[in-house]
Amino acid sequence: MDLFVIGITLILTGSLAALVVPADWKSRLSTLLSAAGCVVVMGGALRAIWNGGAEVRVVSAGPFFGDVPLVLDELSAFFALAIALTCLLGGIYGTGYLRVAPEAAPARPERLGGHFFCLGLLTASMLLVTVVQHALAFLIVWEIMSLASFFLVVTEHWKEDVVDAGLNYLVSMHVGVVCLITGFLFVGGRGAGMDFRHFAAVFQDPAFPAPEIFILFFVGFGIKAGFVPLQTWLPRAHPAAPSHVSGIMSGIMIKTGIYGILRVVTWLGKPPVELALAVLVIAAASAVLGVVYAIAQHDLKRLLAYHSVENIGIIGLGIGMGMLGLAYGAPMIALLGFAGAVLHVLNHSIFKALLFYAAGAVYRRLHTRDMERMGGIARRMPVTAALFIVGSAAICGLPPFNGFVSEFLVYAAAFSGLVGQRVALVLVSALVMAVLALVGVLALICFAKVCGVAFLGIPRQPQPPDMRDPGWSMRGPMLLLGVLALLIGVLPQAAVGLALPAARLLAGASALPARLPVIDLLQRISIIAAGLIVLTAGLMALRRLLLRGRPVETFRTWDCGYGAGTPRMQYTASSFAAPVLALTNPVLALETKLEQPAGFFPESALFETHPGNIFEAWLIQPVVNRLNRFLTRFTWIQSGSTQRYIFYGLVFLAVTLVWMAVV
């Protein structure tokens, strides 16, 4: 716990320093302090997981708050580890990125102080969210996190769509906070007060409407996490933010919502089966719809944002299987489900951050996020392209990378349910397996499209002459993340060992053996993953041997004798995705613009498709429109006249005095 506090203090010092030191030192000093703080926090978290149990420190915060407990248990420690790792690498990447990023161009270096202040504040508040166990303090730290990330999203505040996206994000977050406040008020009103440690008793009281309040908390935290249908802020905010902020937000900030949901699960005890099924349905919908929408996008960062929705769905499937295991009294299923969900939090933060950082490196050179204008990046930026392909393989869950390990754990929860004796469990497990497989397939389609169209092939537009791999401050974090993805994939035992204590906490550790059979399975997976790498190397060596002394020529790609191929003849991203989109058309709301070639010698033709979002079109937009129409009736209140505002103040004072006199 002490390490934790020291770490947070360092991070906060760094963020304050960003405001006061001279311009040249701002980014370096702030990032250095922040990185040091993150390393210290990681050390503290690792030590806490190693020791087991919960470290508690109660901070006395005056008469208003009372005693604020800071609890670092296995769940908090794991999330803190993931947060610290992501923010550490994100900060280092951000320093390099902002130096020459298109977003920072109009801003002078001294104005970046506010940016680094918010970055440090975001890191510290995320870390505090995992340990604070006092309702009011939790809400305050949560709110600071939302505000800090809001200011980071609107870094490019001179662009209207960026501010739009930021405001959308802010409003969505506050809708979530309203749900959370209501939930906490409900629980607090039942005598638990503010201390989280008393909430479990309240939730497990039979007279308490635990499922309904769980749903309230689920909605509140779920908006932050990005579950369908309330995920509409995600695909707007993440492309609008600068790349290092997108990486941090998509990599770990949405996971604080998952942390909140898991914390509520620890209070629930034994959830009813219907609740687990509801979570599974929402998670499955998020996973499938997230990836389907991702396939339709041609903006690189928006596509990655939708993939975050998909992966949150996968994490939700793990949580759902865990809750199902708890509901049916099957501790092994619960353990595997929660372990998969928790480990996927870490894995996703690794490969999603990697993907966003690589996308940022590309954006910085090409000044466009539109995949249809890219192509052939791998020839000029081989390291970035290689790392992006590694991240893509990881996010599709392909061995030998880390995505496979966490998905395997969720599959393990499902097939443990299959060999049981309950009909409902067998049926649900089978369907969960099919949904996971479908999601994996669609993710593969999407990333084959992205890698193939953007990074491979021939450039569709002329590339700038200064296009090359980024410097070490950007390359370093990306390389480290890539290596981590490979390492966790080939040696999963260590990472799963970190996630298991949290999973045991969630699954109720009592009924489980000390040595789990799943560890042996991981051993086999590890051997085969390593075998894949070794066998590939062997085959490459064989190939080189076979080609020795034989003619190896270079020629242009086979073009059926046409001889005048242009880059525009390559398959486009929309064409690649077209077969899938044809199948999923009803959900997509694709806007198509088509001008057919006319006449005998047509001069021009036009075909454009833009993917919409049915949740925005049918769910959010009508509500917002109706609210707008209602609230415009009250615009007369904001007359702009100072006298009238003073009059409002006087009226308020008068009414308050009268009320206090009467009551």
Place this chain on the structure above:
Amino acid sequence: MLNLAVNLVILFGAPLLFVGVINRTKALWAGRRGAPLVQPFHDFFRLLRKGTVISDTTTSVFKLAPSVNLAAVLLAGLMVPLAGGGAIVSFEGDFVLFAYLMAMGKFARVLAAMDTGSSFEGMGASREVLFSGLVEPAFFLLMAGSMAIAGQTSLADALPALQRSGGLLQVALVLGVISFFIMLLVEGCRVPVDDPNTHLELTMIHEVMVLDHAGPDLAFLQYAAALKMVIVGALIAALVLPAAMPLGVSAAMILLVLAAVAVATGLVESVTARLRMTHVSQFVFMMTSNGLIVLAVVLLFKFGGLR
């Protein structure tokens, strides 16, 4: 030890022979004498002796992909039950690793195709990812059904479980065999999904993805494609053959089943025409619906008391 040796011989030797049997069947059906059964072996070694031409738009992804593909398919093949009642590598949940290794091979192939910057390969890649992708959920549904009956969660132990007596389960068995046969047609890129004999636009799925590969790369890719067919054939064999047989008998039976499947594939290729692209998805969805029916049948058998 002998078990391992026999299995490895089957795994490495059968694919090219499988292709030979298919080609011979098609030739005989068409009234020709056809090439010798071992012709694919001659082609394979001829390709290995050749040099190669690399497209100048490609990167090292293009050079790596055939090796990654073959390595992934080989490792997946290790988990398939062969002779002697068990796979070379078998553990709980290995079918997940099996499916994702095949997907890794597919990812590598598709990236190599997109690397060439040609519209032909792009077309093939786009169709390949969809059609072979639609097979995955169906495969998992079939595995789920088998595991629910078997009470075991590895490929080698779960698949033979559908043979158990009980009229209802025979239905599931037949549907399972049909589904795996459809999977073979998709993975092996055979008519009615794709035409292995042409590279024309109408039939551009797998054959067009390998247009720019030559020499050892092409040999690796073709061998991997044949190996995939043998793998799915072995899955069919696991469904229909009894699990516990002595090694010699088991090996002979597996080779017999593989030959039968190859002949069946050849007959299907000779008799049917290639489907329209839009109808191929519907064809592959047949596998998904079969999987759902198998799951329903298994649930009725296990919990509904229906026999």
